[in-house]
Amino acid sequence: MADTTVDTTPTAPRRVVVTGTGAIASVGNTAADVWDAIRNGRSGIAPITRFDAEGYKTTFAGEVKGFDPVAELGRKEHRRLDRFSQFAIVVAREAIAQSGLDIAADPTRVGVLIGTGMGGMEIFEQGVETVLTQGPRRLTPFFVPMMLPNMASGNVSIDTGAKGPNFATISACASSAHAIGEAARMIQAGLIDAAIAGGTEAPITRLGIAGFNAMDALSTRNDDPVAASRPFDGGRDGFVLAEGAAALVLEDRDHAIARGAEILGELIGYATTDDAYHMVQPGPDGEGLARAMTIALESAGIAPSDVDYINAHGTSTQLNEKNETLAYKTVFGEHAYKVAISSTKSMTGHLLGAAGALEAVITLAALREGVLPPTINQTEPDPECDLDYIPNVAREAEAKIAMSNSMGFGGHNATLILARADVR
Amino acid sequence: MSTQRPTSDRTRRVVVTGVGAISAVGATATATWEGVRDGRTGIRTITRFDPTGFETTFAAEIPDFDPTIVGKKEHRRMDRYTQFATVSARAAVEQSGLDISADPTRVGVVLATAMAGIETFENTVDTLITRGPRRVSPFAVPMVIPNIAPGMVAIDLGAKGPNFAYSSAFAGSANAIGEAARMITDGLVDAMIAGGAEAPITRTGVAGFSAMGALSTRNDDPQHAIRPFDRTRDGCILGEGGAVLVLEDRDHAITRGATILAELVGYGSTADAFHLVALPDDGEGLVRAMRIALEDADLRPEQIGYLNAHGTSTEMNDRVETGAIREVFGEHAPAIPVSSTKASTGHLLGAAGAMEAIITIAAIAEGVVPPTLNHHEPEPGVDLDYVPNVARAAEVTYAMSNSMGFGGHNAVLIFAKSDR
Numbered sequence: 001m002a003d004t005t006v007d008t009t010p011t012a013p014r015r016v017v018v019t020g021t022g023a024i025a026s027v028g029n030t031a032a033d034v035w036d037a038i039r040n041g042r043s044g045i046a047p048i049t050r051f052d053a054e055g056y057k058t059t060f061a062g063e064v065k066g067f068d069p070v071a072e073l074g075r076k077e078h079r080r081l082d083r084f085s086q087f088a089i090v091v092a093r094e095a096i097a098q099s100g101l102d103i104a105a106d107p108t109r110v111g112v113l114i115g116t117g118m119g120g121m122e123i124f125e126q127g128v129e130t131v132l133t134q135g136p137r138r139l140t141p142f143f144v145p146m147m148l149p150n151m152a153s154g155n156v157s158i159d160t161g162a163k164g165p166n167f168a169t170i171s172a173c174a175s176s177a178h179a180i181g182e183a184a185r186m187i188q189a190g191l192i193d194a195a196i197a198g199g200t201e202a203p204i205t206r207l208g209i210a211g212f213n214a215m216d217a218l219s220t221r222n223d224d225p226v227a228a229s230r231p232f233d234g235g236r237d238g239f240v241l242a243e244g245a246a247a248l249v250l251e252d253r254d255h256a257i258a259r260g261a262e263i264l265g266e267l268i269g270y271a272t273t274d275d276a277y278h279m280v281q282p283g284p285d286g287e288g289l290a291r292a293m294t295i296a297l298e299s300a301g302i303a304p305s306d307v308d309y310i311n312a313h314g315t316s317t318q319l320n321e322k323n324e325t326l327a328y329k330t331v332f333g334e335h336a337y338k339v340a341i342s343s344t345k346s347m348t349g350h351l352l353g354a355a356g357a358l359e360a361v362i363t364l365a366a367l368r369e370g371v372l373p374p375t376i377n378q379t380e381p382d383p384e385c386d387l388d389y390i391p392n393v394a395r396e397a398e399a400k401i402a403m404s405n406s407m408g409f410g411g412h413n414a415t416l417i418l419a420r421a422d423v424r
Numbered sequence: 425m426s427t428q429r430p431t432s433d434r435t436r437r438v439v440v441t442g443v444g445a446i447s448a449v450g451a452t453a454t455a456t457w458e459g460v461r462d463g464r465t466g467i468r469t470i471t472r473f474d475p476t477g478f479e480t481t482f483a484a485e486i487p488d489f490d491p492t493i494v495g496k497k498e499h500r501r502m503d504r505y506t507q508f509a510t511v512s513a514r515a516a517v518e519q520s521g522l523d524i525s526a527d528p529t530r531v532g533v534v535l536a537t538a539m540a541g542i543e544t545f546e547n548t549v550d551t552l553i554t555r556g557p558r559r560v561s562p563f564a565v566p567m568v569i570p571n572i573a574p575g576m577v578a579i580d581l582g583a584k585g586p587n588f589a590y591s592s593a594f595a596g597s598a599n600a601i602g603e604a605a606r607m608i609t610d611g612l613v614d615a616m617i618a619g620g621a622e623a624p625i626t627r628t629g630v631a632g633f634s635a636m637g638a639l640s641t642r643n644d645d646p647q648h649a650i651r652p653f654d655r656t657r658d659g660c661i662l663g664e665g666g667a668v669l670v671l672e673d674r675d676h677a678i679t680r681g682a683t684i685l686a687e688l689v690g691y692g693s694t695a696d697a698f699h700l701v702a703l704p705d706d707g708e709g710l711v712r713a714m715r716i717a718l719e720d721a722d723l724r725p726e727q728i729g730y731l732n733a734h735g736t737s738t739e740m741n742d743r744v745e746t747g748a749i750r751e752v753f754g755e756h757a758p759a760i761p762v763s764s765t766k767a768s769t770g771h772l773l774g775a776a777g778a779m780e781a782i783i784t785i786a787a788i789a790e791g792v793v794p795p796t797l798n799h800h801e802p803e804p805g806v807d808l809d810y811v812p813n814v815a816r817a818a819e820v821t822y823a824m825s826n827s828m829g830f831g832g833h834n835a836v837l838i839f840a841k842s843d844r
Contacts (some may be wrong), residue, residue, distance in 0.1 A: 053556060055556060055558070056557050056558075057557075058427060080700065094594065095451075105698065108694070108712060110499055111695075112695065117569060117571075119540075119568070119570070119591075124545060125549055127628055127631075127632065128545065128549040128550075128628050129549060129553055131546075131627050131631045132546075132549065132550055132553070132627070133553070133627045134647040136477060136478045136479070136630065136634065137477070137478075137479065137629060137631070137633035137634075137636045138630055139631045139634075140635060141635040141636045141637070142700075143628075143631075143635060144632040144635075144636060144830065145636075145700045145701050145830050145831070147632075148538055148539075148591070148593055148830060148831065149540070149570055149591040150538075150591040150592045150593050150596070150829065150830075150831050150833065151700075151830070151831050153592070153831065153833075154592075154593075154695070154700070154830070154831020154832055154833065155696040155700070155831070157696075157697040157831075157832060158697055158698065158699065158700070158832065159698070161697050162695065162697060163694060163695050163696070163697045163709065163712075164694065164695065165693040165694065165695070166592065166693070166694070166695035166831075166832070166833055167590050167591060167592035167595070167599050167693070168591040168592065169588050169589070169590065169591075169835060170569075170570045170571045170588060170590070170591050171571045171587065171588035171589065172569055172572075172722050174588070175571070175588070178588050183601070185606070185610070189606070189610075206557060207545075207548060207549060207552055207560070208565075210552055210557035210558070210560040210564075211548065211560055211564045211565040211568075212565060213557065213558075213560070214558075214561060214562040214564060214565075215562045215565060215566075216562070220770075228821075272532075272586040272587070272588070273529070273584060273586065273587070274532070274533070274574075274575070274578045274583065274584050274585065274586070274587035275578075275584070276528065276579050276581075276582050276583060276584045276587075277579065277580040279501065279566050279572070279575065279576065279578065279579070280566050288584065290788045291529065294776050298481070334598065343791070350678075374741065375735060385802040400508070408571065409565070409566050409569065409571075409575070410569070410570070410571050410572050410574065410575020410576070410578075410587070411570065411575050411578060411579065411587065412575065412587055412588055
């Protein structure tokens with residue numbers, strides 16, 4: 001495909017920077033509030049209120065608090081949006097406002113990629129229940145357009161007016177890392193000048209909890225929800241399901257500089273691989289993740305020892321952290337014991353398809369503020385997880401380059417590498 | 425991100441070396457093509473569930489599919505949509521002769537779906553509300569999720585490169601193919617398994633599209649229900665199946681002596697940013713996607729010899745799409761054969777773009793453009809050459825395939841006859 005839309009003159013490659021972030025999660029309803037909670041080690045995990053969880057093996061989750069969809073989206077509009085689309089619109093607006101990007105100036109040059117793991121799960125569940133109990137003719141005409149996983153991306157484009165490439169990338173819990181990486185590739189290729197990229201998830205429904213419970217994937221520490229998500233800790237017993245969204249405005253660096261935008265950081269590396277091993281288990285020794293990290297380092301043109309901080313996938317499951325730790329040792333060698341690693345899922349819970357984007361937002365804040373967020377609930381060391389996981393308390397540290405890892409059921413791995421704005 | 429930089433190697437070209445499909449018209453890509461070409465339809469009364477009481481009681485169902493062909497044990501752990509993906513991907517790779525194990529990290533898998541594991545989802549909700557949360561299967565989540573098709577295909581075939589699902593409703597697999605091609609031109613991979621799969625013929629699937637008024641209700645005459653571009657059209661019909669292409673770096677394919685079926689020369693992807701499900705009257709987003717694809721292919725509109733339309737047989741789609749084609753092709757629009765093959769296959773939703781890509785490639789290879797079935801009554805303003813009812817011999821060098829999806833997604837692919 002001879003791409004004539006691209007300037008093929010041999011100039012310096014286009015660089016991709018971040019000019020805006022937005023987030024909503026169990027720990028806060030804006031990117032700033034999320035970061036404030038994370039750096040202070042506050043957990044957002046609490047008993048479930050979205051439905052009556054009595055009789056469920058797990059009765060707690062990372063719910064967003066105080067979210068008013070009517071105020072945010074309007075009385076009529078909010079009814080036509082599943083919660084996952086509502087979150088996506090809110091974080092996209094926040095990210096665009098921070099970036100100052102004027103989409104209307106050139107709408108066809110701005111794309112939207114919002115990943116999700118489950119799509120409109122709540123409406124899906126309600127719709128099926130209606131069909132099964134009340135018959136097919138009682139189903140709302142908004143069922144299909146509310147449940148489709150691409151509707152977060154579609155709705156963000158409708159809300160913001162962005163007319164460039166638009167779709168969702170889906171890779172379970174790596175979805176939004178893929179969205180960010182693929183959006184960056186489009187900017188580099190010159191197909192667009194900016195993109196709204198991220199992820200969203202609203203999985204705290206009966207089926208969400210029951211489904212992951214059936215897999216024994218969730219923590220059942222019902223008597224102490226705040227202590228339930230304990231990645232890398234010896235006492236970990238599963239992840240904590242959570243909801244929320246995060247979006248980044250990614251932009252061609254020259255474009256951002258020309259319009260005088262503040263640059264929050266630069267995306268300098270991305271890679272994606274697959275284990276091709278098992279439906280839900282990670283590949284042996286974290287081979288696929290190790291390969292993703294290695295390719296991402298190559299794409300960034302840096303050595304493993306250049307990485308100052310890693311935001312781990314760290315779900316708080318036995319298998320994940322064992323494999324992830326092995327992958328770090330494979331890729332980083334001796335440096336694996338020196339690099340600071342943390343899993344902020346210990347506080348936010350696991351946002352599935354939104355996790356990668358939320359953790360990218362957190363990682364950018366860590367680089368900007370020189371504060372590395374902790375992994376909370378570290379009380380009992382696991383001999384197989386013997387790296388520096390920044391236990392319990394945030395650490396002030398000069399960090400220039402950071403990596404964020406994501407993995408998903410199906411064997412998907414995605415690695416992003418971010419640099420502080422002044423590094424390159 | 426230097427190794428990710430497309431500008432590093434703009435000389436790589438992307439060819440198709442294998443296709444695999446299963447649809448209501450045929451259990452293979454060849455059988456599907458022959459059915460479409462010869463004007464057969466796979467539309468019949470629904471047997472997947474009892475459609476009594478539903479507004480629409482027919483669909484393009486695959487008859488006699490034996491799921492055990494994906495594996496005696498494995499098929500139980502796959503929703504029907506992943507079974508279709510597996511069958512299609514195996515067939516495509518077999519035809520291509522690609523030895524994935526020779527360099528597994530250089531072969532990726534990207535597939536699309538709109539409804540994903542809807543049958544499993546439905547059964548699981550049934551279990552949940554009738555028997556309680558603790559009776560839900562541990563396979564429910566992994567069977568339902570939209571990315572498990574590419575995940576399972578990677579396991580089945582051993583492909584370890586980039587892997588995820590694309591979701592843009594009914595443009596999904598066209599996006600998957602176009603984006604997979606960019607990964608090859610960027611040098612990230614040497615080959616990609618790209619396409620889509622869909623199994624939406626369930627109670628909720630049919631009820632959901634019926635509630636929108638999107639489906640034809642011509643229950644007394646399913647064979648003639650879908651009438652793209654015809655004045656009497658009254659909606660679409662759901663189809664199920666899978667369609668997968670092996671895309672490959674042209675030099676890679678030539679070096680290993682592969683047969684090249686066609687070349688992918690253009691791709692455009694846009695958003696309407698307009699409405700949840702409606703199209704803007706001027707089809708602006710589709711117009712722009714066609715133009716970007718033509719520019720990408722470095723072609724003038726009149727060089728397109730065949731256009732496989734999105735053509736869903738809904739009032740809005742066929743009118744707006746016709747206008748968009750007129751806008752892009754201008755005075756040449758009436759001279760270009762345009763057909764919608766959805767009257768044969770039904771609407772495969774997330775798999776439609778890939779299915780129609782395979783049909784488009786076959787049309788180029790055989791020099792036959794497939795017909796639009798059930799096309800008898802023209803409508804003022806919807807008046808292009810829709811290749812009514814009967815296939816036509818035509819030398820086609822370049823062909824375009826359009827896809828659009830709820831949410832305002834547009835994706836356009838252009839294939840060329842192989843120059844080897």
